[in-house]
Amino acid sequence: MLMTLWLRLGAFLGKTLLWLLGLGLLGWALITAWFAWQHRGPVSAQELIPDGEAAMTQDIIQTAVRIVDQHRDNTRYLRDAHAKAHGCVQAEVQVLPDLPNYLRQGVFSEPGKSWQATMRLANGNAYPQFDSIRDARGMAIKLLDVPGKQLLSDQTHRSEQDFVMFNHPNFFVSDVAEYRQNVAAQADGKKVMAFFPGWDPRTWQVRHLFIALKTLSPAPPSPTQATYFSVSPYKFGEANAKFRVMPDPQSCAPYSLPAQNQKLPNFLRNALNQQLSTDRVPACFVLQIQRQDANKYMPIEDTSIEWSENDAPFQTVARINVPAQDFDTPALNLQCDNQSFNPWFGLEAHRPIGGINRLRKAVYEAVSDYRHARNAEQ
Numbered sequence: 158m159l160m161t162l163w164l165r166l167g168a169f170l171g172k173t174l175l176w177l178l179g180l181g182l183l184g185w186a187l188i189t190a191w192f193a194w195q196h197r198g199p200v201s202a203q204e205l206i207p208d209g210e211a212a213m214t215q216d217i218i219q220t221a222v223r224i225v226d227q228h229r230d231n232t233r234y235l236r237d238a239h240a241k242a243h244g245c246v247q248a249e250v251q252v253l254p255d256l257p258n259y260l261r262q263g264v265f266s267e268p269g270k271s272w273q274a275t276m277r278l279a280n281g282n283a284y285p286q287f288d289s290i291r292d293a294r295g296m297a298i299k300l301l302d303v304p305g306k307q308l309l310s311d312q313t314h315r316s317e318q319d320f321v322m323f324n325h326p327n328f329f330v331s332d333v334a335e336y337r338q339n340v341a342a343q344a345d346g347k348k349v350m351a352f353f354p355g356w357d358p359r360t361w362q363v364r365h366l367f368i369a370l371k372t373l374s375p376a377p378p379s380p381t382q383a384t385y386f387s388v389s390p391y392k393f394g395e396a397n398a399k400f401r402v403m404p405d406p407q408s409c410a411p412y413s414l415p416a417q418n419q420k421l422p423n424f425l426r427n428a429l430n431q432q433l434s435t436d437r438v439p440a441c442f443v444l445q446i447q448r449q450d451a452n453k454y455m456p457i458e459d460t461s462i463e464w465s466e467n468d469a470p471f472q473t474v475a476r477i478n479v480p481a482q483d484f485d486t487p488a489l490n491l492q493c494d495n496q497s498f499n500p501w502f503g504l505e506a507h508r509p510i511g512g513i514n515r516l517r518k519a520v521y522e523a524v525s526d527y528r529h530a531r532n533a534e535q
Contacts, residue, residue, distance in 0.1 A: 202397060202451040204510050205458055213337045214516055218523045220337075220344050225528055241285035243278045243380050243426040245493030246433065248479045250274050250300060250444065256474060260446070262394035263506030264300055264318050265474045272300040276479060277498060278380040278429065281323060281372075288425040291373040295323040296385040296402060297498035298444075298477075305504050309518075318503040320400055320444075321517075322385035324377075328460035329369035332512045335362070365461055379414055379428035381440040381479070389460050389517075390449065391500070392508045397449040397457060399464060401471050402442050408476060409441035430485050437481035445471040457511045497525045 254269040264272065280286070281293030300318040307315050330336045342351040352366040377383040387400035406412070414432060417424045432438050449455045453468035499521045500509045509517065 198453040198455070199451050200454060200456045202449065202457070204515075206515070207332070207334070207512070210333050210512065210515070213333050214519045217333070217337050217340060217516060218520055220341050221520050221524050222527050224340075224344050225524060240282065241280045242490075242493050243280075243288075243423075243429050244484045245275055245277045245489065245496060246429070246479050246484045247482055248274045248276045248298070248477055250298070250475050250477050252475045253473060260472060260474050262396075263504050264303060266506075272303070274301060274477075275299045275496065276477075277493060277496065278425075280425075287422045288376050289419050291375055293323045293325060293372050293374075294377065294380065294383050294385075294425075295321075296380070296383075297321045298402070299496070299498060299502070303504065308501050308503060308505060308508055312502060315502055318507060319498050319500055320387065320402075321498055321500045322387050322400065322402060323372075324374070324383045324385050325368075325372040326386045326388065326401075327368060327463040328388050328513065329365045329372060330362075330513075331365070331459045331461045333516050335365070336513065336516065368461060376419070376425060378417065379432065380425055381429065381432060381442075382414075387500075389500075389509065389511050389513045390457050391514070392506060392510060393446055393448060394506055397510060398446045399449075401445045401447065402477065403445070405441040405443045405476060407441075408443075408478070409439050412436070412438045426485065433479065433481050434483050434485065439481055440479040442477040442479075443473045444475040444477055445473050447471045460511065460513045497521075499525070 250272040252265050252268055252270045252272075256265065256268045261268065264270075275298070277295075277297040277299075279295045279297075280288065281295055282290075286292070298320045300320075301316070303316050303318045307313055330339050338354055339351045342348065342354065352362045352369070354360050382404055384401065384403040390397050390399050392398075412432065414428060417428045417431070421427060432440060447464055447466070447469050449457070449464070450469050453465070454462065455464045455468060456462055499517070500514060501518045501521070509515075
């Protein structure tokens with residue numbers, strides 16, 4: 158009798174599990190089909206500015222300034238993001254000598270041209286935390302002595318082209334409206350509300366939460382061993398494109414980085430110092446672009462969407478060489494801290510486009526002015 162009871166209970170549990178598995182697979186298939194239906198081409202090749210974006214931008218500026226105040230160092234006001242640098246290093250960016258005509262745009266218009274540049278490598282957080290903590294990692298490149306009219310009318314004294322990237326291909330918000338809600342919640346210490354702003358499931362941003370969790374990845378062995386993405390799109394001549402910088406070890410002498418003590422708070426700076434300063438070994442990268450195909454789902458206004466390489470592969474337009482150098486000195490670190498990197502510092506041929514880039518134009522300027530003014534008072 159007892160044996161029969163156990164057998165029936167086992168059969169019931171087995172059928173229940175099969176039903177649950179079937180329902181789970183059906184739900185997954187329906188969600189996948191819905192996502193594919195919602196995210197299909199064609200898309201606009203032009204910017205689409207929503208109503209109220211200017212007001213939302215002003216709200217975000219106030220929140221960003223509040224974050225700068227919250228994360229103030231003992232004596233200095235830091236950036237509202239990517240506050241902790243591993244170092245600013247000098248680099249050479251050389252356009253490919255055999256670049257096809259359709260890729261000869263802006264600073265890449267002259268095959269074989271070499272640009273001197275400054276490269277900043279940093280963690281993503283607004284607070285200078287241990288490098289071992291899961292975080293985004295950033296790279297900013299500033300090409301120097303770039304001729305031509307600058308995008309910003311109040312920056313005509315500049316002669317540079319900036320590229321700002323971090324080590325994940327898509328962002329955890331879609332647009333300015335989502336960014337305002339997300340960053341305000343995080344500034345208030347309500348991290349759960351950043352992705353679950355209310356009880357209505359329609360407002361939940363589960364997919365974006367998973368993007369954020371992937372973005373907060375373990376630290377690479379060295380900043381020179383990560384791949385960095387522009388995330389948001391830019392003009393590339395008449396085309397729209399995203400940028401990527403990835404390691405190119407084949408173009409440099411073979412090098413094996415000695416194991417670093419990852420328990421140290423600044424081990425990524427130590428790794429960079431080990432390669433460039435102690436071992437005197439250069440680091441090499443390739444700079445690539447991915448041009449938009451508007452017939453595919455490659456939107457301009459949604460930075461949470463990764464443009465598929467199956468729809469548009471990345472193409473190399475330049476090689477980057479970071480020579481052996483001494484960069485980790487008090488004077489150079491202060492100079493690095495005072496540097497401003499902004500995707501709007503540059504030429505019309507590489508004008509930032511899309512909502513997040515329009516937001517950057519206002520926020521970067523406001524935060525930079527506030528930070529430098531406060532630091533000048535110290």
